[in-house]
Amino acid sequence: MAHSRESGRPNFVLFVTDQHKADHLGCYGDRVVSTPRIDALARDGRVFDDFHVASPICQPNRASLMTGRLPSAHGVLSNGRELSLSQRTFVDMLREAGWRTALVGKSHLQNITDAPAAWPGPGEERLPLESVRAHPGAYGQEVWRRWNDDPAFELQLPYYGFEHVQLTIGHADEQHGHWRRWLRQQLPDADRLIGPDHALPTPDLALRASRQAWRTRLPEELHPTRWIADRCCDWIAQQAAQEQPFFIQCSFPDPHHPFTPPGRFWDLVRPGDVPLPDSFAADLHDAPPPVRALRQAAAAGQARKGGHGAFAASEQEIREALALNHGSIAFIDEAVGRVVATLERLGLADDTVLVFTADHGELLGDRGLMLKGGLHYRSLTRVPFIWRDTAGRREPGRTSELAQTIDIAPSVLDRAGLAPANGMQGCSLLPLVQGQAQLAREQLLVEEEGQRRDFGLRQRPRLRTLLTRRHRLTVYADEPWGELVDLRDDPLELRNLWHAPEAQPLKGELALQLAATMARAASTSPYPSASA
Incomplete structure (x- = not known):
């Protein structure tokens, strides 16, 4: 066994998906998507209904997950x-x-x-x-090109604490890293199947x-999703x-x-069988300029649809x-199910904490x-979070308490019996997981820095959001407009x-609460020197 049940030192498996809205799981109310294995974790665990990211962008939020700190504290404010x-x-x-x-899987x-972090806009000078x-x-x-150009390139381990890494870099079927090398070993002409x-x-x-x-053209058994599950199962078996x-x-791109999606998963759901979001064609009152700009661009036939930024799309x-x-x-x-089945087969399931979350959401209509x-609509900031504890400590149920990505690090450490590091800004969710208490938290701070000028704005969007149990206030730097939404009376944020x-x-x-929350978010690490 990896350890004894009485040791108080559980195993952990953290599942992370990418760009995954909270409500796109059966256990969060989706009646079309097929997620019986994840739903089973939810039935045995604690489901968080109001869990949000620290930033709705990949690199900043993944860094927040790892450090328990907001982007302004750890420094990764944008991709x-x-x-x-x-x-x-x-x-x-x-x-x-x-x-x-x-x-x-994915690290990021x-x-x-090797693209720059940001492109200077008018009046912004890039200093040397x-x-x-x-x-x-x-x-x-x-950087994927380093892996592609040098077959011997490898990570320097340990990598941010990980002593074993099997990496995928990128998205869709065009990923690189260890997966692409493995694929080429399976098929000499593997590159003809992708893209x-x-x-x-x-x-x-x-x-x-x-x-x-x-x-x-990739078959299911060669797809990164299956590869990630299989490599996780292999490593767990070694432990x-x-x-x-x-x-x-276990991090899926x-x-x-x-x-x-490969094979049978391409046709699993038909476009005509999925309902459009309730806000798809809804009238918007005083929509912020970014939304108006995206809709106007689409109406003029000028929507930029080929990149990573938001765009207005057709119903089809x-x-x-x-x-x-x-x-x-x-x-x-299915991949999550393979990992859980491996834990059960090896007799490890009862001693393992399983956590499921995502790095951010998606507009998707x-x-x-x-x-x-x-x-900063909820479809972007709200993500799933499920915690299934070891067999003797499971307290199934749901909670509507506000929680956030920065809470994951102190929660795992707390469950491991370890104190958090000074400067971690999240709080342990174990009292909620165990159904023992509520959090004193009344608001969350969400941070985002844009990489480039979008939406016809004069500068890169830089925004901060205060999220309370009832309201969302979003402020854009140097802009006279913003957003204020009553989430109780207007849950669709229209x-x-x-x-x-x-x-x-x-x-x-x-606005005063936002200022106070930002002040509290100032980093406390490191401690002042003894001579200060």
């Missing part, structure tokens, strides 16, 4: 900025305390391309020197023109005879766009995206839009009260 090796992750702490640690703690020196260590280890130029014909697919979806407890992060495009997204989620559900960026005369006292009150 394209690598997590400093000076940051202590909770996986570092588990490893130092005797846990075996592994990551299989360092850059995957940064005010902060790079912490010593190896960076750029996840939109080698895809199976889909002449009626509306998303094909923007390359946001294609029917991959079964060890005395040490283990932590493994799907259901992220472009949508390429959104139905296709939803159907294929559901296919990818069903494939992930919300307001007729797709993808993400520069907006009516922006920012300019409403009757809401001005409330806006002022929430």
Whole structure:
């Protein structure tokens, strides 16, 4: 056994999906998507109904997951900025305390391309020197071209605390890293099976023109999702005879766009069978300029649909995206089931904490839009979070308490019997997991920095959101507009009260709360020196 049940040192398996809305799981109310294995975890565990990200962008939120700190504290405020090796992750702490640690799948703690973090806009000068020196260590280890151009390239381990890493880099069927090397070992002509130029014909697919979806030639058994599950199962099997407890992060790059579920998962859900979001064609009151700009661009036939930024899509495009997204989620559900079955077969399930979450959400038809960026609707910030504890400590149920990605690190450490590091800003969720108490938290802070000018704005969007149990206030730097939404009376977030005369006292009150929350979010690490 990896450890004795009486030791109080459980194993952990952390499942992370990518760009996954909370309500796209059966246990969160979706009646179309097929997720029986994840739903089974929810039945045996604690489901969080109001769990949000620290930032609805991949790299910042993944760095927050690892550090228990907001982006403004750990420094990864946008994609394209690598997590400093000076940051202590909770996986570092588990490893130092005797846990075996592994990551299989997507990491994205360092850059995957060599593109700059941000493009200067008008009035923004890119100066030759940064005010902060790079912490010593190896960076750029996840840049996919390095892996593609040098078959011998490898990570320097341990990597942010992970002593074993099997990496995938990228999305859809075009991923790199260890998976691509493995694929080429299985098939010498493997590259002919991947990418939109080698895809199976889909002449009626509306998303094909923007390359946001294609029917991959990869069979299910060679797809990254299956590979991740199999490599996780292999590593867990190696730990079964060890005395040490283990932590493994099983990290899927799907259901992220472009949508390429393989084999039977492509046709599992038909576009005509998925309901559109209730806000798809709803009238919006005082919509913020980004939403108006996206809709106007689509009306003029100028929507930019081929990248990673939000765009207004047609009904057919959104139905296709939803159907294929559901296919990818069903494939992930099967993969989660393979990992859980391995734990059960090895007699480890009762001693293992299983956690399921995602790095951020997706618009997927919300307001007729797709993808993400520069907006803080709940479809982008709210993600699933399920905690199934060991057999003797399971307290099934649901909670509506506010919780956030930065809470994962202190929660895992608490369950491991370890104190959090000074400077971790999240709080342990164990009292909620065990059904013993409520949190004192009344609000959350969500941070985002854009990489480029979008929506016709004068500058890169830089926004902060205060999220309370009832309201959302979103402020954009140097802009006279923002968003104020009453989530109780307007759960679809259709009516922006920012300019409403009757809401001005409330806006002022929430603005003060936002300022106080940002002040509390200032980093407390390191401690002042003894001589200070």
